Every structure is written in C-alpha cells, then in structure tokens.
Amino acid sequence: MALENKLNITDSAELARTEERISKKKAVQLFENGYLYTLEPGTLNSLFQIHKSLFEDIYDFAGKVREVNISKGNFRFVPVMYLDEALRNIEKMPQSTFDEIVEKYVEMNVAHPFREGNGRNIRIWLDLILRQELNMVVDWSKIDKDDYLLAMERSPVKDIEIKYLLKEALTDRINDREVYMKGIDRSYYYEGYATYKAEEL
Numbered sequence: 001m002a003l004e005n006k007l008n009i010t011d012s013a014e015l016a017r018t019e020e021r022i023s024k025k026k027a028v029q030l031f032e033n034g035y036l037y038t039l040e041p042g043t044l045n046s047l048f049q050i051h052k053s054l055f056e057d058i059y060d061f062a063g064k065v066r067e068v069n070i071s072k073g074n075f076r077f078v079p080v081m082y083l084d085e086a087l088r089n090i091e092k093m094p095q096s097t098f099d100e101i102v103e104k105y106v107e108m109n110v111a112h113p114f115r116e117g118n119g120r121n122i123r124i125w126l127d128l129i130l131r132q133e134l135n136m137v138v139d140w141s142k143i144d145k146d147d148y149l150l151a152m153e154r155s156p157v158k159d160i161e162i163k164y165l166l167k168e169a170l171t172d173r174i175n176d177r178e179v180y181m182k183g184i185d186r187s188y189y190y191e192g193y194a195t196y197k198a199e200e201l
Helices: 012-032 044-055 080-092 098-111 118-134 145-154 160-168 177-191
Strands: 068-072 197-200
Touching (some): 044 118
C-alpha cells in the first residue's frame, strides 16, 4: 500500500521512484536559488520549510508534524502525544560545537517528526547547522551505508560511532554543488525503499 499522495499513485515502488525524482529536483532548487541559506539553522521553522519544499508536490502533509505513531523495524520513534514537546526541547539544544550539533541531530532523528522523508530532510537540516556554526558540511559519499545505519540505530544509547563517522567525513567545501548533490543522492542510497509502520490515532 502506498501512502496517500497528491499524484494518486497506488503502487508503493512507483511512489518511491516518483518521490525520489521530484524531491531531488526540489533539493537542487533549494541549493541553486539560495532559499536554503535564508533559513535559520537549527530551528523547527527551517526543518519544516525544508520538508515542505521537498515534498509539497507529493504529499498534503509536507512541512507538517505527523499525526500517527511510527516505527521502523523494532524501533519506535517519539509517540505523537509527546512529539510537540520533544521538538521544542530539541530546538532549544545548543549547537555551537561539533558534539552539540550531532547530539541535536540524533535527537531529531529519534523524534522523526514527519510521516515520510525524515532522513533526507534531517540531513539537509544538519548540514545547514554545520555550515553556519563550523563552516563545514558532511561529504556523505564518504560514509558507508551499513556503518551509518548501524551507528544511527545505536545513537540514542551511544552516539560515539555516529560522531566518529560524521567527523571523518567533514569538508570545508560548503558551497560546492557536487558535495551537496552527493549528499542528496546518498540519502536515497541510505534509505532505499524503507517504509514505516504507522498506527493511526
């Protein structure tokens, strides 16, 4: 079953391919028109605006906090009843050092505020913070998929692995379109056609 969408696509694989094509195009536009860099890094507004920009042509829920509880594998993300408070607390987290920024990133991943497209969205949000605070971004092509997924799975309990992976992949090529686009492409490589289980409230 495919998620309800504006394109009336009912096949989940077809929806995933179409979503990838459209959201990649939107991600390029975010970079090239400079809109991405008008957003205030680390805020909820920037997170919501990125998501809306990427997915507004596909989903009615683009840029809106999810209204269902979701899980992936055996991991359950923050329940809806606690989500607004969790997001407000994450927004207030400090982000002046590399460790603080990654800790904020990990907490946002645990929150998983959207029904779909969280990984792609939160990675762009992370790079926006790194760009402002450290004058660096992540070269995502340097991070192995399995290492990344395993490190993120463990990160709520022990974040040393994800910090190591991200630190090793930092680059000062913050205005490089190729680095940015490798990050967008890598997002789909990491996520594949992974789906969430959702429980309607």
